Amino acid sequence: SCVHPDRPEPLDLHLGMFLPTLLNQATPEQMERFFTPAWNLRIIGTYAQTEMGHGTHLRGLETTATFDPSTQEFVLHSPTISSIKWWPGGLGKTSNHAIVLAQLHTQGRCHGLHAFIVPIRDMDTHVPLPGVVVGDIGPKFGFSEVDNGFLKLEHVRIPLDNMLMKFAKVEPDGTYVKPPSAKLTYGMVFIRSMIVGQSALALAKSCTIAIRYSAVRHQSELRPGEPEPQILNYQTQQHKLFPVLAAAYAFTFVGQYMKDTYRRISGDIHAGDYSQLPELHALSAGLKAFTTWAANAAIEVCRMSCGGHGYSRSSALPDIYVEFTPTCTYEGENTVMMLQTASRYLVKSYRQASVGQRLQGSVSYLSEAAAQRLRPRPVSGGAAPLSTQDLLSLVHLYQRRAASLVELAAKSIQQELQRGRSQEEAWNHSSIDLVRASDAHCHFVVVKLFVDKLEQVDDAAVKAVLSTLALLYALKGLADNSGDFLQAGLLTVPQATRVSARIKELLEELRPDAVALVDAFDLNDRKLNSVLGRYDGNVYEHLYEWARQSPLNATEVHESFHKYLKPLRSRL
Numbered sequence: 001s002c003v004h005p006d007r008p009e010p011l012d013l014h015l016g017m018f019l020p021t022l023l024n025q026a027t028p029e030q031m032e033r034f035f036t037p038a039w040n041l042r043i044i045g046t047y048a049q050t051e052m053g054h055g056t057h058l059r060g061l062e063t064t065a066t067f068d069p070s071t072q073e074f075v076l077h078s079p080t081i082s083s084i085k086w087w088p089g090g091l092g093k094t095s096n097h098a099i100v101l102a103q104l105h106t107q108g109r110c111h112g113l114h115a116f117i118v119p120i121r122d123m124d125t126h127v128p129l130p131g132v133v134v135g136d137i138g139p140k141f142g143f144s145e146v147d148n149g150f151l152k153l154e155h156v157r158i159p160l161d162n163m164l165m166k167f168a169k170v171e172p173d174g175t176y177v178k179p180p181s182a183k184l185t186y187g188m189v190f191i192r193s194m195i196v197g198q199s200a201l202a203l204a205k206s207c208t209i210a211i212r213y214s215a216v217r218h219q220s221e222l223r224p225g226e227p228e229p230q231i232l233n234y235q236t237q238q239h240k241l242f243p244v245l246a247a248a249y250a251f252t253f254v255g256q257y258m259k260d261t262y263r264r265i266s267g268d269i270h271a272g273d274y275s276q277l278p279e280l281h282a283l284s285a286g287l288k289a290f291t292t293w294a295a296n297a298a299i300e301v302c303r304m305s306c307g308g309h310g311y312s313r314s315s316a317l318p319d320i321y322v323e324f325t326p327t328c329t330y331e332g333e334n335t336v337m338m339l340q341t342a343s344r345y346l347v348k349s350y351r352q353a354s355v356g357q358r359l360q361g362s363v364s365y366l367s368e369a370a371a372q373r374l375r376p377r378p379v380s381g382g383a384a385p386l387s388t389q390d391l392l393s394l395v396h397l398y399q400r401r402a403a404s405l406v407e408l409a410a411k412s413i414q415q416e417l418q419r420g421r422s423q424e425e426a427w428n429h430s431s432i433d434l435v436r437a438s439d440a441h442c443h444f445v446v447v448k449l450f451v452d453k454l455e456q457v458d459d460a461a462v463k464a465v466l467s468t469l470a471l472l473y474a475l476k477g478l479a480d481n482s483g484d485f486l487q488a489g490l491l492t493v494p495q496a497t498r499v500s501a502r503i504k505e506l507l508e509e510l511r512p513d514a515v516a517l518v519d520a521f522d523l524n525d526r527k528l529n530s531v532l533g534r535y536d537g538n539v540y541e542h543l544y545e546w547a548r549q550s551p552l553n554a555t556e557v558h559e560s561f562h563k564y565l566k567p568l569r570s571r572l
C-alpha cells in the first residue's frame, strides 16, 4: 500500500484495521483524539486480538482490562504465557499504539471482549512504555517484511476514555452500559468483505502471468514435423488455466458486490437498523473462506502450469502464493468461517423456512425449497433435463444443490440429537456436512452474481465472451462437484458426460480471447513484477537478465570456492 504496491507492509494493519476500527467503534471525541494523529501517522496502530493460546475462540481470550474507578483508569494485563498477544502485523517494531481486545471487568463482573486503545511505545523515542513487553515473533512462511509481533501487558494503565465507546460504555462510577447489539463487538465484517476482492486480484495476477507465458512458451510437438506449438494450445493447459480465468472474473464481480453490500448494510447499522447484520456476517465469512480457498489452490495451479520457470521467483508466482495463503487463516480461519455461515445462518434459515417463514436475501431460495418439499413429487422422479447452454438453469441447479446440502446438514444434526447426543456433540458430528453446505451456498451465490452481472453489460461482444466464461465457471464447478449433484438427484451420469464434453468446447471457444481477457485486468508490468507475465512477451531475454543480476553472480569465482571447496578437495 505504501512502498510496494500489493505487497504486505508493516503499515497494513494501521491502514486496514486500526483506522477502520476507529471509524466504526470510536466516539466523536475519540475520533478527534486518535483518528487525526493516526491519519497523519503520528499514531501508528495495529489490531491486537489473537493471543498465543487462542485465535479462533474469542471468548477464550485471557487479556484483562479491569476498571479502577479511583483513578478513572483501566488496568490492562496479560495473566499467563498463553495470553500474550501474538501475530498482529506491525506490532513488533512499527506501531506505537495497539487496539487491544481484552475481557472487560468492572464492578466485580466480566462483560466480555471489548476494544481498548493502548499506547505501547513513547511517541518520540519509540521506546516501549513501562509495563509493555513487545517484539517480533520471528521468521514466517512469508510476510518477511511485516513485523508480526507479541505483546505482554504488565498492569498497564490507560485512561477510561481509551475504551472504544461508540456502542458499549463504562461510566465513571464503573457502571457498564451494554451495546445496542452484542454482535457489534465482533467486528471483522469489513476486512472479510474486502478479502473477497483480494482473492479476485490474486487470481487475476496469477492467471495473467500463466496465460501470457503460455502464449509465449513453445514446447513439444502436436503434429510431427511441425513447429512446437504454444503451450496454451494444449487442451490440458487450457483446462488448468481457463477455469482460473473464469474464477478471476467471477470473484471480481463478487468482490464488487461484497463492497456494495458492506456499504449498504453498515449504513443501516450506523442508522440503528441491525436486521441485516446476520446476512452480512454470513456472506462475508462464507465468501471470504470460499474465495480464498479457491484462489489459494488456483495460484498453485498457475505456478505449476509454468513448468520450471514457475518455481523461479522471477515468475512472481511463489511470492503471490506465500503472501496470499494466510488469508485462509487470518480474519477468521476458513473452516471456522464456513461453520459460522452454516450453523449460525443456513441451518437457522432452513428451520425458519420449514415453518413457513419467507426468507429474504441470499437464503431466500430456502423458502422455495421448503415450499417444494410440501408439493407432491412426480412419480417418475430423476433429474430434470440439463441445458449446458442456459445460464439461468445452471443457477437454479446450484441453488437446488445448496438447498439439498443445507437440508442434509440440518437433518444430520437432527439425527444426532435423536441418537441422544447433546446439541454440541450433534453439531460436531455434523460439521463436515455443515462446511459442505456453506461451500455449496457460497458457490451458488458466486454463480448467481456472475450471471446477474451479465445483465448489466451492454456491449454485445463483451457480453458474449463473459457469458462463455460464466458458462465455463458454472460447468467446471458442476464437473468438480458432480458427486453432490448426482447425490441430490440433480444430475445423471449421461448428463455429467455431456458437461465434460461441453467444457472442452468452451475451452476451444475461449482460446482466441484468452490473452485479451487477461490484458483486460489492466495489471501493468510494475504491478505484476513478473518476468514470465511481461506485457511485451520478451520473457527469455529478461529471464537471462534477471538471472545475471543474482547476487551470486557478483563475482566470477564465489568466495565459497576458496573457503570450502578448495580445502575440501585438497583433503580428498
Ligand SMILES: CC/C=C\C/C=C\C/C=C\CCCC(=O)SCCNC(=O)CCNC(=O)[C@H](O)C(C)(C)COP(=O)(O)OP(=O)(O)OC[C@H]1O[C@@H](n2cnc3c(N)ncnc32)[C@H](O)[C@@H]1OP(=O)(O)O
Pocket: 012, 013, 015, 016, 017, 047, 049, 050, 055, 056, 057, 058, 059, 089, 183, 184, 186, 187, 188, 189, 191, 194, 195, 198, 277, 278, 281, 330, 331, 332, 333, 336, 340, 344
Ligand atoms: C483489504 C484488506 C486491507 C488491509 C488488511 C491488510 C492486511 C491484513 C493482514 C492481516 C490481517 C489479519 C488480522 C486478523 O487476523 S485480526 C484477528 C481475526 N480473528 C478472527 O477473525 C477470530 C475468528 N473468531 C470469531 O470470529 C469468533 O470467535 C467466532 C468464530 C464467531 C465464534 O465466537 P462465539 O463467541 O463463539 O460466537 P457464536 O456463539 O458462534 O456467535 C454468537 C452470535 O454472534 C454472531 N456473530 C459472530 N461473529 C459475528 C460477526 N463478526 N459479526 C456479526 N455477528 C457475528 C453469530 O452469528 C451468532 O449469532 P446468533 O444470532 O446465532 O446468536
Ligand SMILES: Cc1cc2nc3c(=O)[nH]c(=O)nc-3n(C[C@H](O)[C@H](O)[C@H](O)COP(=O)(O)OP(=O)(O)OC[C@H]3O[C@@H](n4cnc5c(N)ncnc54)[C@H](O)[C@@H]3O)c2cc1C
Pocket: 013, 047, 048, 049, 050, 053, 054, 055, 056, 057, 086, 087, 088, 089, 143, 148, 326, 329, 330, 331, 332, 333, 334, 335, 336, 339
Ligand atoms: C500472517 C498472519 C497475520 C495475522 N495478523 C493478525 C493481526 O494483525 N491481528 C490479530 O489479532 N491476529 C492476526 N493473525 C492471527 C489470525 O487471526 C489467527 O491465526 C486466526 O484467527 C486463526 O486462529 P488460530 O491461529 O487460533 O487457529 P486455530 O483456531 O487454532 O486453528 C487451528 C485448527 O483448528 C480448527 N478449529 C479451531 N476451532 C474450531 C472449531 N470451532 N470448529 C472446527 N475446527 C476448529 C481450525 O479449522 C484449524 O484447522 C494473523 C495470522 C497470520 C497467519
